[in-house]
Amino acid sequence: MRTQEQIQVRLQDYQPYPFVMSHTSLVFDLQPTRTIVTSRLLIERKPIVEARQAGLRLDGVDLELISIELDGVTLKPGDYQLDETGLTIASVPDSFKLETKVAINPAANTALSGLYMSAGRFCTQCEAEGFRHITFWPDRPDVMSRFHVRIEAPRATFPTLLSNGNQVAIGEYDDGRHWAAWDDPHPKPSYLFALVAGDFDRIDDHFVTRSGRQVEIGIFVDKGAASRAHYAMDALKRSMSWDEQVFGREYDLDVFNIVAVADFNFGAMENKGLNIFNSALLLADEETATDADYEAIEAVVAHEYFHNWSGNRVTCRDWFQLSLKEGLTVFRDQEFSADQRSRAVKRIKDVKALRARQFPEDSGPLAHPVRPSSYVKIDNFYSSTIYEKGAEIIRVLQTMVGRDAFLSGADLYFDDNDGRAATIEDWLAAMRTATGNPLHGIERWYDQAGTPTLEAISQYDEVRQRLTISLSQSTPDTPGQSGKTWVPLPVAMAFFGPDGAPLRLNLAGTEVRADDWLIPMASDRLELTFDGAAEKPTVSYLRGFSAPVRLITNQTDADLALLAACDTDPFVRWESTQAIARKALLGAAEALAHGQEPEVPADLSRALQGALADAARDPAFAALLLRLPDVSELMQLKPLSDPSNLQAARLFVRGVLVEQLEQNLDACFATYDPAQAFSPNAEAAGKRALMAACLDLLCASQTDRAALRAENTFFAARNMTDMMSALDGLSQFGGLRFQTALDGFKSRFADNALVMDKWFRIQAMAISGDPIATFARLRSDPAFTLLNPNRVRALGAAFASGNPAAFHRADGAGYRCLADLIGDVDGLNGALAARLGTMFESCARVELGRQKLASAVLQELLNRNSLSANTREILSKIQAGLMG
Ligand code: B3K
Ligand code: ZN
Numbered sequence: 001m002r003t004q005e006q007i008q009v010r011l012q013d014y015q016p017y018p019f020v021m022s023h024t025s026l027v028f029d030l031q032p033t034r035t036i037v038t039s040r041l042l043i044e045r046k047p048i049v050e051a052r053q054a055g056l057r058l059d060g061v062d063l064e065l066i067s068i069e070l071d072g073v074t075l076k077p078g079d080y081q082l083d084e085t086g087l088t089i090a091s092v093p094d095s096f097k098l099e100t101k102v103a104i105n106p107a108a109n110t111a112l113s114g115l116y117m118s119a120g121r122f123c124t125q126c127e128a129e130g131f132r133h134i135t136f137w138p139d140r141p142d143v144m145s146r147f148h149v150r151i152e153a154p155r156a157t158f159p160t161l162l163s164n165g166n167q168v169a170i171g172e173y174d175d176g177r178h179w180a181a182w183d184d185p186h187p188k189p190s191y192l193f194a195l196v197a198g199d200f201d202r203i204d205d206h207f208v209t210r211s212g213r214q215v216e217i218g219i220f221v222d223k224g225a226a227s228r229a230h231y232a233m234d235a236l237k238r239s240m241s242w243d244e245q246v247f248g249r250e251y252d253l254d255v256f257n258i259v260a261v262a263d264f265n266f267g268a269m270e271n272k273g274l275n276i277f278n279s280a281l282l283l284a285d286e287e288t289a290t291d292a293d294y295e296a297i298e299a300v301v302a303h304e305y306f307h308n309w310s311g312n313r314v315t316c317r318d319w320f321q322l323s324l325k326e327g328l329t330v331f332r333d334q335e336f337s338a339d340q341r342s343r344a345v346k347r348i349k350d351v352k353a354l355r356a357r358q359f360p361e362d363s364g365p366l367a368h369p370v371r372p373s374s375y376v377k378i379d380n381f382y383s384s385t386i387y388e389k390g391a392e393i394i395r396v397l398q399t400m401v402g403r404d405a406f407l408s409g410a411d412l413y414f415d416d417n418d419g420r421a422a423t424i425e426d427w428l429a430a431m432r433t434a435t436g437n438p439l440h441g442i443e444r445w446y447d448q449a450g451t452p453t454l455e456a457i458s459q460y461d462e463v464r465q466r467l468t469i470s471l472s473q474s475t476p477d478t479p480g481q482s483g484k485t486w487v488p489l490p491v492a493m494a495f496f497g498p499d500g501a502p503l504r505l506n507l508a509g510t511e512v513r514a515d516d517w518l519i520p521m522a523s524d525r526l527e528l529t530f531d532g533a534a535e536k537p538t539v540s541y542l543r544g545f546s547a548p549v550r551l552i553t554n555q556t557d558a559d560l561a562l563l564a565a566c567d568t569d570p571f572v573r574w575e576s577t578q579a580i581a582r583k584a585l586l587g588a589a590e591a592l593a594h595g596q597e598p599e600v601p602a603d604l605s606r607a608l609q610g611a612l613a614d615a616a617r618d619p620a621f622a623a624l625l626l627r628l629p630d631v632s633e634l635m636q637l638k639p640l641s642d643p644s645n646l647q648a649a650r651l652f653v654r655g656v657l658v659e660q661l662e663q664n665l666d667a668c669f670a671t672y673d674p675a676q677a678f679s680p681n682a683e684a685a686g687k688r689a690l691m692a693a694c695l696d697l698l699c700a701s702q703t704d705r706a707a708l709r710a711e712n713t714f715f716a717a718r719n720m721t722d723m724m725s726a727l728d729g730l731s732q733f734g735g736l737r738f739q740t741a742l743d744g745f746k747s748r749f750a751d752n753a754l755v756m757d758k759w760f761r762i763q764a765m766a767i768s769g770d771p772i773a774t775f776a777r778l779r780s781d782p783a784f785t786l787l788n789p790n791r792v793r794a795l796g797a798a799f800a801s802g803n804p805a806a807f808h809r810a811d812g813a814g815y816r817c818l819a820d821l822i823g824d825v826d827g828l829n830g831a832l833a834a835r836l837g838t839m840f841e842s843c844a845r846v847e848l849g850r851q852k853l854a855s856a857v858l859q860e861l862l863n864r865n866s867l868s869a870n871t872r873e874i875l876s877k878i879q880a881g882l883m884g
Helices: 230-247 292-306 319-340 343-362 385-401 401-417 424-435 444-447 555-566 570-593 602-612 620-624 631-637 641-670 684-701 706-716 719-730 735-749 753-764 771-779 789-802 813-826 831-846 850-863 867-880
Strands: 018-029 037-043 056-059 062-072 082-085 084-091 096-105 114-118 122-123 144-154 158-165 166-172 177-189 196-199 201-206 214-221 255-260 275-278 453-461 466-474 491-498 505-507 516-521 527-533 538-542 550-553
Touching: 056 516, 062 084, 082 831, 122 255, 122 275, 144 158, 144 196, 158 177, 166 789, 201 230, 201 813, 214 230, 230 255, 230 292, 230 319, 230 401, 255 292, 275 292, 292 684, 319 385, 343 385, 343 620, 343 631, 343 831, 385 401, 385 444, 385 491, 401 424, 424 444, 424 719, 444 867, 453 491, 453 538, 466 491, 466 516, 491 555, 516 527, 538 550, 538 555, 555 570, 555 602, 570 602, 570 620, 570 631, 570 641, 602 620, 602 641, 620 684, 631 641, 631 735, 631 831, 641 684, 684 706, 684 719, 706 719, 706 735, 719 753, 719 789, 735 753, 753 789, 771 789, 771 813, 789 813, 789 831, 813 831, 813 850, 831 850, 831 867, 850 867
Parallel strands: 018 144, 214 255, 255 275, 453 550
Antiparallel strands: 018 037, 037 096, 056 084, 062 096, 082 084, 114 122, 122 196, 144 177, 158 196, 166 177, 201 214, 453 466, 466 527, 491 516, 491 538, 505 527
């Protein structure tokens, strides 16, 4: 392994920056291949010990230095040192002006970090360390400055010139160039800097804040796409008012602009007053976007807007504190979506996503704490752990202290830290002060990697009418971390009698009697005794998924069936149905592995039958109940698995279920009217989700009748959601029907890149036919490009995570597909390649023969001298955890 590039940045090495950047004035003379950036900085030495002797160090990468002046005097080469990562001036006065002029090449910037071109327009992405590719500056989140930005460019090609804050002046030159000046009154770190220049269509609206500030909102999109920006505008205005109502947080500029770009490494970015979005998370209409897209747009628009407080007004001291802004902001967007849609359905979807992405990360070679103690490339730590587990910790906190106390804690945090670069300690201090709750042990949630396991064993004593529950928790060792101790767990519980009615018990030795219990667990073990149980209670654990743990219980099949049918908590109803399904699927896998015919327990079809019978009441919830755990989830439950065996088991069980439930599914499917007028709201989306879930299961019959039904659904579809549900059904059959539908789809949507991403994705995930050959065909399709991250993910990530049996094919062909793609992307965009590389993490869970093949494939990539530090960090960690 090459270690020379694996330089670790450590939390314990944090030092404050010795200078204050009082003012930053930037002039951009924009030209695609040679942009000149002139920077004028007012810098002052801080009155702290560390600052006394310090020279000035500024970050800067791939910058051609044209000139440098200190207090108006041109510096000679000996006065400063340039190296690969920045500029040092050993001796500087206590207060001075520094002017640098650099040249950069945005057109050659395929890494999409810093200033780059997307579809002929200039745009930026500076988080985490992109600003150093633009000019020399202390590119770290705890250094803030007031920015004044002047942008100059040819008017004809770049009529729109945007930056952060308010536009303060515009002007024209005689040669066809024009300029705009922007001033951001809020000091900010460089990662929140943004610049956009290009020719866009725009939609405008405004929002009046609760204190009466009139905010002009502009959304800038591709020419011809304005009609697809209205949903995002609506979501933004709803977010602005929600943050006022729930968190008491108001917007603080007169302008809020959003720009959508086609080439973007992530979903979106919260730059102050100028959010930049991946167009996949902004543009939607019924013809081109699915309900899932609408839902994601609503969540991400809200997320980026909410960062204005949780991230921008209060930012992070260093990147180790990343979850301070990301975990909190995810929590805030989850709550927003829950309020806009169905809280129960939202919670289940969030838990599904957590289990699909964060749980595997936390139990594999890439496991890291929510606050890591070291990293090589910070871009690799924009992980599900930082985001989603971070949000779960915030939720645990809220559950522990109660909603109102939590909101006063958040209020205190925002007020006390406004304008500061804060730490996780600052957040917890505000929570402790506001709530009076000592929150013992809460730090461990941030510092210990690994998903805690909660074991809950109940015992019923009929004679004493007493129920005893023994709770014990443990957190497994993870790479580099062992010997962990308890974390505070709020365990929400309730009890049901044999008839499914709630049971009111009392905690032994106390007068407390309740239907619902919230047990704060702050120890390794806890014994609970409940009295008054005249009949054997069935325990409903972790209601609402009250803590992000793996739960092990001694619940019987009958307990699960009862909870699946009767629990008043929708999460536990869904979870119990899933538990029945998981058991059936793993049992079938075991039987198939031994050449036996699996038996599918009747409990499963009964639970699904119950879901179908009740479907009209909450179609979105029923749709979730009907979806069985997927192969990736089963892989987490069965160590050293053969994914093709798990896929076969899933096909088998679904085949049996559809035989038993065909009539019910038919009847439910028939309630759907494909011609009804489209609305993106949760209610209408729920009906479409239910239809899709029925069709998906019906297709498991593999009958011609089902194929025809999927085909008819495709041709009858009036919106993209139904069209994709139909294609999904057809993908289970493959063959001519699927191909014809795909061809029609392609010719209709060839000009819409976002829809074509769906065309790539559905084929990359199709289990029918020869997925390896499909992958190769898609890679050489003229519409495939390595330069667009959405397209790369639509093939690579969809294949590796959505088609696990093919990715983990026994001969290693799937691993080679992904490794080749990573190898080709890496030279262009290391952050994107590294992200694809994380897909190999699932190899730690497959049987040893496959692990060896994966290890060899990874070694080939690691042998390349030119491999980026991003990709090397990810792949070397994964490879270290593999057998071979
Ligand atoms: N803060 C950005 C993420 C940027 C990723 C940089 N590697 C988007 C978000 O979380 O809102
Ligand atoms: Zn974020």
